[in-house]
Amino acid sequence: MSTRTKYNPKEIESKWQTRWDTEQVYHAPDDSPKPKFYNLVMLPYPSGDLHMGHWYHYSSADAYGRFMAMRGYNVMQPMGFDAFGLPAENAAIKRGIQARDWTLSNIENMRKQLRAMGARWDWQREIVSCLPDYYKWTQWLFLQFYKHNLAYRTKAPANWCPNCNTTLANEQVLPNGTCERCGTVVIRKEIDQWLLKISAYAEELRHFKGIEWPEKTITMQQNWIGRSEGAEIRFMTEIDGKQEEIPVFTTRPDTIFGATFFVLAPEHPWVAKITAPGQQAEVAAYVEQAQRMTEIERMSTEKEKTGVFTGGYVINPLNGEKIQVWIADYVLMGYGVGAIMGVPAHDQRDFEFARKFGIEIREVIRAENEEPSDPATWTEAHVNMGVLVNSGPFDGTPDSEAIQRVTKHIEEQGIGKYMVTYRLRDWLVSRQRYWGAPIPIIYCPKDGTVPVPEEQLPVRLPEHVQFRATGESPLRYEEDFLHTICPTCGGPATREVDTMDTFMDSSWYYLRYADPQNGEQAWSPEAMKRWLPVDQYTGGIEHAILHLLYSRFFTKALRDMGHLTFDEPFTRLFHQGMILGADGQKMSKSRGNVESPDSYVTKYSADTVRCYMMFIGPFDAGGLFKGENLEGVWRFLNRFWNVVSESWVAGNISTEQTTASKAIEQMRHKTIKRVTEDVSHFRFNTALAALMEFNNVLVKQQNEVVAHTASYRKASETMMQLLAPLAPHITEELWEITGHTQSVHATEWPTFDEAMTHDDTFTLVIQVNGKVRERVEVPTTITEDEVRKIALTNAKVAPFIGDSTVQKVVYIPGRLANIVVRN
């Protein structure tokens, strides 16, 4: 009999990590006969260290991947690095090193940490977005967008972060008007920018056909995209003696007879033209002031309405009325057509504006049962439904019909049309920074904007540059980079010095994992068809709009270009929660509540940290990291180690069936059922609780006779398999110690027999009027009559019935009997 061994994680974890690595057991082969399962996690930014959030995210996602592998899938679970971006550049400026060196050494460190988790990463598929063999294809993709008119350059007011010294996409400006990265207040700046025409896919992006995503995420994307149905109506004006038309967008064409003024956004191209000479100074001042405003100031809803009369007029095409043209910053250039008709009676914003500037408020819709009243006495706009009044030929029309009737009318008259607008604006991808993929465009004095020919890719980012303290991109001063030859005429030309938003890199990395080493193509059609789309994607909800929306856009655009054959990149999406410090606050150095996962791996084991992360609570809820709570998981793993290793050295295995062995067998089946269902639904916390319960039972019985039965041995075998996805090292080691030759992770997931999950007896709960009065152990075969008899004659129950009349006995088979009595 061998002596008892102690759980020694240091030794076994490095032993198995090395073995898995050298034997490449987690590489997903392209030619497996098994069905594929693409298990993806959002790739990390190489900040230098894997933090608690990474462990939380990746432990569970890996457990799921391991579970699916044991269920017979060819699981592809890749890992890579989203390696371009500002932190590298800032570190370079601060420390006088190269961004590339900083990034690559961080990656090196994080690879080690990722290995120490014991996850089944497919390292052969690793991608690093800042390396030329990756960003070559990011550039290639940009060129495809350009070729299909989905990338364009324009001079427009852009969100500018004065701290990061670069433009930002709308999605990167937080709701409070600050920079997503650094929290600085974003201002607007007019410069030439490259944009991707995501708005062309607004309608399709609103739909989520055939995918299982959290409702919340879908709603967030739909709100972000927005959609308003209405009409574009052209108002007439006269400029320099010429008849001109200015369109407005409205969702309420039925209220057009109530339009008493007209408003242009301050940035509207017609502002200068329509402004009367006498008003020019005032208008110019207002426009300038609006431009200077930060996003915060402009977005404040508390703000009182402001505006300036331009001195110009337009004519309402329906009633021929001449109304004043104003400019006001509550009208946004980026929505609709940047111009509105002001209907103060039935729109609260227009109401406030009209009140402030003394403009007429004219009622054109009256709610049913509403007494006629003077709009001048109103305190707010009347937005309820009703029937049209003061609306010429439309008087008396219920406004439920009026929208359609007026729209039809203006279409027939040729003064407007039905129109849908979206809130979603095009994606600004230019960044005035160095550490990103160069935009593959050349500017030639003769040929203008010329895309870099595909065979000249990649446009290499210089690897050794002089950083500037201001954060200004060093690229524009890199003469070798800047000056080039025009691909069209061969003459001298300059390169675009802006680089691409890092979200460009991450919008397609999941495609590259399918075919990561392909030097000829971004991916081959075969690899694409074999692996994509992603079956399960796990990542934080903070990317609900940014990365997840961009990736969907890429997928749809690339499908239309013929490069992909599916509509959605991520079939099933799961958001893990956020892990907080023990004080309930976000972990941060300034708060001093940061905990390093590495120190807990050293103190306990990787398996302990993994299991603890899964045990904190529901995976989508996140939770607080409390170091002391790891003790519980650590004790569990030790007890598990001891009970398995000891029971397997004990000899004399009996195959005799006893009451005790049958009970163990039943619990084994119940546990398989619970764990299988829980892990399938990402409920790792309750799966672990079930395993702990089973283990507690095995521990309790390890000195009993039953510990020498085949059932008991089978139970510990099942425990190893069920725990394997969660704690891969300890189970692998025990599996080997107990004489198995194959890896536990390569075994088939245990199955259960439904009949075996039911006990022979159950605890019958006896209630009187819904209150529990007694519990009796009875056989499951018991009949209702027997239950009634037991319930009504039970000595402990009797006093609660007393002299009252028993009205009925509700019996729920297998559970309880409720005696209903009335006095």
Place this chain on the structure above:
RNA sequence: GCCGACGUGGCGGAAUGGUAUACGCGUCUGUCUCAAAAACAGAUUCUGAAAGGAUUGAGGGUUCGAGUCCCUCUGUCGGCACCA
């Protein structure tokens, strides 16, 4: 302001309309030890000597029976917010 989710022991949390508080942490008691740690055994929602009573943010409703379903309120969190 609008929309959505949530509120359970000292703590993290568990509960197909059917035994509330599983599992774990912490705490207390005990065993072992010169002692401590570890490990092991037991206790641990509140109240009560016990029988019992009360208890899932507050109040109401549906039901034989409600943490779970419905209504009102309240608190916390998340999203949106001058989008015509």
